[in-house]
Amino acid sequence: MAKEIIELIVNGDRYEVAVEPWRTLAEVLREDLNLTGTKIGCNQGDCGACTVLMEGRSVSSCLTLAAEAHQREIVTIEGLAQGPEDLHPLQEAFVEHGAVQCGYCTPGMILSAKHLLDHNPTPSEQEIRQGLSGNLCRCTGYSKIVEAIGAAAAKMAPAGEGE
Amino acid sequence: MNHNPKIIGASIPRLDGKDKVTGRALYTDDLKFPGMLYGALHRSRLPHARIKKVDTSAAKKIKGVKDVVTGADTPQIKYGNWRLVPGSQDELPLAVDKVRFIGDEIAAVCAVDRETAIKAAEAIEVEYEELPAIYSVEEATAEGAPLLHDESPGNVSLTREISYGDLEGLLAQADYVREDFFKVHAVSHAYLEPCSSIAVPEEGGRVTLYTSTQTPYIVQCLLASTLDIPENHVRVVKTQVGGGFGGKMEMRPWEFAAAFMALRTGRPVKFTLTRSDELAFGRRRHPMSIRSKVGFTKDGKLLAKDFEVMLDGGAYNAMGPTATFLCGTFGNMLYNFQAYRYRGRHVYTNKPPASAMRGFGAPQAAFAQESQMNMAAEELGIDPIDLRLINAMETGDVIPDVATISSCGFKESLEKVRQVSGWDAKRKEKKPGVGLGIGCFSFISGGVFNWFNTKYNFAAAEVTVYPDGTAQLNTMACDIGQGPDTVLRQILAAELGIGIEKIRLVSMDTALTPKADLGTWGSRVTLMNGNAIIDAAKKIKDMLKPVLFDHLDLNQIHEIAFEDDRVLVKANPKKSMSFGECVYHALRGRRGEPLTARGYYTPRDKGLVSPAFSFGAQVAEVAVDQDTGLVTVTNTYTAHDCGVAINKMAVEGQLEGAIQMGLGYTLSEAFVMEQGRTLNTSFLDYKMPAAEDMPPSTYVEVETYEPEGPFGAKEAGEGLAIPTAPAIADAVYQATGFRALELPITPEKVLKGIGRLK
Numbered sequence: 001m002a003k004e005i006i007e008l009i010v011n012g013d014r015y016e017v018a019v020e021p022w023r024t025l026a027e028v029l030r031e032d033l034n035l036t037g038t039k040i041g042c043n044q045g046d047c048g049a050c051t052v053l054m055e056g057r058s059v060s061s062c063l064t065l066a067a068e069a070h071q072r073e074i075v076t077i078e079g080l081a082q083g084p085e086d087l088h089p090l091q092e093a094f095v096e097h098g099a100v101q102c103g104y105c106t107p108g109m110i111l112s113a114k115h116l117l118d119h120n121p122t123p124s125e126q127e128i129r130q131g132l133s134g135n136l137c138r139c140t141g142y143s144k145i146v147e148a149i150g151a152a153a154a155k156m157a158p159a160g161e162g163e
Numbered sequence: 164m165n166h167n168p169k170i171i172g173a174s175i176p177r178l179d180g181k182d183k184v185t186g187r188a189l190y191t192d193d194l195k196f197p198g199m200l201y202g203a204l205h206r207s208r209l210p211h212a213r214i215k216k217v218d219t220s221a222a223k224k225i226k227g228v229k230d231v232v233t234g235a236d237t238p239q240i241k242y243g244n245w246r247l248v249p250g251s252q253d254e255l256p257l258a259v260d261k262v263r264f265i266g267d268e269i270a271a272v273c274a275v276d277r278e279t280a281i282k283a284a285e286a287i288e289v290e291y292e293e294l295p296a297i298y299s300v301e302e303a304t305a306e307g308a309p310l311l312h313d314e315s316p317g318n319v320s321l322t323r324e325i326s327y328g329d330l331e332g333l334l335a336q337a338d339y340v341r342e343d344f345f346k347v348h349a350v351s352h353a354y355l356e357p358c359s360s361i362a363v364p365e366e367g368g369r370v371t372l373y374t375s376t377q378t379p380y381i382v383q384c385l386l387a388s389t390l391d392i393p394e395n396h397v398r399v400v401k402t403q404v405g406g407g408f409g410g411k412m413e414m415r416p417w418e419f420a421a422a423f424m425a426l427r428t429g430r431p432v433k434f435t436l437t438r439s440d441e442l443a444f445g446r447r448r449h450p451m452s453i454r455s456k457v458g459f460t461k462d463g464k465l466l467a468k469d470f471e472v473m474l475d476g477g478a479y480n481a482m483g484p485t486a487t488f489l490c491g492t493f494g495n496m497l498y499n500f501q502a503y504r505y506r507g508r509h510v511y512t513n514k515p516p517a518s519a520m521r522g523f524g525a526p527q528a529a530f531a532q533e534s535q536m537n538m539a540a541e542e543l544g545i546d547p548i549d550l551r552l553i554n555a556m557e558t559g560d561v562i563p564d565v566a567t568i569s570s571c572g573f574k575e576s577l578e579k580v581r582q583v584s585g586w587d588a589k590r591k592e593k594k595p596g597v598g599l600g601i602g603c604f605s606f607i608s609g610g611v612f613n614w615f616n617t618k619y620n621f622a623a624a625e626v627t628v629y630p631d632g633t634a635q636l637n638t639m640a641c642d643i644g645q646g647p648d649t650v651l652r653q654i655l656a657a658e659l660g661i662g663i664e665k666i667r668l669v670s671m672d673t674a675l676t677p678k679a680d681l682g683t684w685g686s687r688v689t690l691m692n693g694n695a696i697i698d699a700a701k702k703i704k705d706m707l708k709p710v711l712f713d714h715l716d717l718n719q720i721h722e723i724a725f726e727d728d729r730v731l732v733k734a735n736p737k738k739s740m741s742f743g744e745c746v747y748h749a750l751r752g753r754r755g756e757p758l759t760a761r762g763y764y765t766p767r768d769k770g771l772v773s774p775a776f777s778f779g780a781q782v783a784e785v786a787v788d789q790d791t792g793l794v795t796v797t798n799t800y801t802a803h804d805c806g807v808a809i810n811k812m813a814v815e816g817q818l819e820g821a822i823q824m825g826l827g828y829t830l831s832e833a834f835v836m837e838q839g840r841t842l843n844t845s846f847l848d849y850k851m852p853a854a855e856d857m858p859p860s861t862y863v864e865v866e867t868y869e870p871e872g873p874f875g876a877k878e879a880g881e882g883l884a885i886p887t888a889p890a891i892a893d894a895v896y897q898a899t900g901f902r903a904l905e906l907p908i909t910p911e912k913v914l915k916g917i918g919r920l921k
Contacts, residue, residue, distance in 0.1 A: 035186070036190075043437060047846050091181075091184040094184045096176055098813065100184060101406075104355040106183050129854040129855045132853070138355055138408070138820070139644050139645075141860070142853075142854040144812075
């Protein structure tokens with residue numbers, strides 16, 4: 001099948017890529033743009049390791065065709081920190097709270113958490129757990145991930161809100 | 164016990180954390196090399212068959228295909244982790260005459276892109292002569308059953324027997340004897356990162372393999388032997404590993420195929436598995452059929468135990484022999500009794516091979532043992548915690564011919580878990596549908612056994628120190644997520660008295676790190692590698708101490724300490740110099756020879772199993788819906804003796820992760836098999852617990868000091884994966900009156916058990 005040219009805006013940078021219509025966003029991010037922070041854990045839309053934000057919504061990039069992302073704003077894990085030492089509060093909290101072990105689910109977890117906090121800046125523990133319902137982890141038992149997200153929410157909340 | 168509390172016991176965040184939260188951490192599939200080809204496998208479609216013909220002609224004709232290989236092209240050398248017993252090495256990287264499970268690797272291809280490789284693998288035609296297949300240990304050991312391997316009559320590849328004491332006499336003398344039968348099932352490691360390997364050819368017929376492994380040294384040796392090239396021709400480099408849990412501790416056929424085709428084509432070759440490959444064909448935990456007979460006195464003293472296990476090994480040995488040995492060992496842990504008989508048999512069936520998985524035989528053995536303790540307690544009219552206290556091992560206890568327990572916080576764990584769980588009050592108030600149950604565990608801190616038959620030490624470390632006050636640690640030890648890249652640096656930092664940030668780590672590269680390390684399994688890394696690092700650091704300190712004596716004109720009775728990046732006189736800490744300055748002077752004195760030292764550890768004279776054992780107890784609280792049979796775990800309480808926890812946060816992480824795995828094992832995870840085929844090959848159908856499924860967890864550390872461990876530490880990674888199943892099963896019994904003797908405890912089984920479903 002013929003390739004088509006699509007335009008992706010990833011972490012603020014514009015890319016033009018020629019892709020077969022069946023290629024997924026996860027593959028194009030990893031293989032064409034070398035943004036390998038996005039992980040493929042199942043390629044079936046079940047594990048959430050490939051989660052990215054598209055126009056602010058969290059999506060499984062393994063179930064999203066690259067062509068669907070044409071001219072959309074994508075945020076991947078590489079786009080979250082302002083600089084190598086200037087981590088996003090979620091990233092910082094994941095490190096500090098021991099929410100990372102093998103790290104393979106981590107990029108997807110953080111982007112799902114970002115989506116959650118963007119829409120609900122002061123989530124309850126239950127809401128955090130619900131927010132992670134599409135992300136599987138086999139190392140941590142989730143508790144330190146939930147803790148980290150709570151801590152990041154508290155830190156990011158404007159004065160007077162949160163704890 | 165002289166150690167720096169800012170380092171030992173501190174919750175230091177893992178040092179690779181930043182790389183992992185920013186997406187910079189590199190896993191094998193993230194790498195690519197110029198000219199790299201993509202590989203794909205052709206696997207058996209039948210559970211048991213003779214291969215009559217493999218036709219690769221159509222595959223070879225596809226444009227972009229660069230190589231196609233079958234077993235016939237390969238050196239056909241069998242491999243397996245049990246090099247000590249060559250007859251146990253029963254696997255070929257690519258099948259030659261026979262296939263023994265659906266998924267057995269028959270051929271491999273590589274091509275310019277992944278899609279072409281898959282297309283070519285599918286174009287390979289295999290002509291089979293189908294053979295009758297067997298799917299259970301009962302069928303496999305029945306009279307006249309078809310044989311998987313001609314060398315193993317009765318399909319039993321290995322029998323392990325342990326026997327001591329007067330079993331028959333004590334059972335006859337016992338006031339109370341019971342015999343029970345248990346069945347446990349297979350589950351997936353379900354590490355989030357599917358296996359991936361890239362082989363890069365080097366000059367002189369050498370090859371470098373980047374691979375997602377927990378045992379680089381084992382992969383190096385077995386890759387060399389199966390390729391029929393010298394061991395030193397193979398370099399294995401481990402990248403970041405997205406979890407292993409025992410599932411990545413063998414050489415795998417795609418590692419062989421990548422290296423073999425890289426050498427043939429002169430180009431790098433990558434293989435990455437899919438999740439459905441992992442679930443359909445991957446290693447799994449051993450299903451077991453267990454018979455256990457125990458005898459007690461009327462006041463609860465355990466006298467004797469007769470323990471018999473059949474392990475369903477699937478088509479090949481894999482790590483099954485070790486699991487068969489360890490089941491026997493775990494069958495007589497935790498409690499003291501005078502007579503024990505164990506008979507374990509490893510049985511072949513036409514299913515994907517089972518292998519090592521977190522706990523390595525112990526979760527299965529303990530489900531039987533701990534369930535039986537709970538059943539006996541009820542019949543004897545003794546509280547289950549009291550029954551355990553009557554029989555519990557203590558520091559100094561001896562398991563005949565096996566081990567001396569050098570530190571043991573089991574009784575303290577029982578007392579603590581009783582207290583934090585509110586056991587006494589909650590067990591008295593009987594509410595229908597609500598229950599509280601207990602399970603206990605012990606686990607090894609690495610094995611003393613040398614089934615891999617390495618000629619090297621079990622663990623090694625090379626430490627170099629520099630005049631700028633920094634150090635470098637070279638070790639083959641393998642971080643697969645559990646955290647030794649951080650913990651081992653804590654140990655070196657504490658021993659050298661320098662900041663952890665001063666240490667550069669070079670790890671898991673078989674060409675750059677000292678020989679050897681047996682890998683990440685059996686909860687061996689902290690104890691064995693920690694001891695090797697301390698050994699190396701002490702040698703470094705011995706090189707540095709003379710500098711102070713010389714510069715300060717010290718009396719030889721003085722002792723030198725290493726703290727806060729300084730080297731100082733213990734009795735007069737003002738007399739000191741910086742660590743870097745001390746290295747500088749030592750270097751001058753050595754006329755340029757770097758300050759490098761190697762340290763080693765091999766457990767010697769430590770019995771037959773392990774140099775040290777962890778202990779613990781866990782209580783689970785459940786609510787059971789009497790209409791649907793659904794079990795919800797509402798709380799867990801754990802008390803745990805891992806010696807001195809080097810990194811508290813890392814230990815908590817192990818506990819919390821172990822509960823998730825234990826919960827899945829007990830309630831929701833199982834393979835659905837039909838005629839040797841795994842039907843649930845996605846995470847939608849293979850159900851491991853998600854964030855919302857996890858119960859709150861209370862955790863108490865019972866600190867002991869393990870004399871054989873680095874700074875008093877012992878294992879924390881696997882033991883915690885053991886107690887959850889028996890604890891939940893006991894709680895379900897308390898809640899419903901249904902005692903599960905088979906896992907998993909599905910709603911259907913609960914409803915049948917309480918008479919709500921026929």
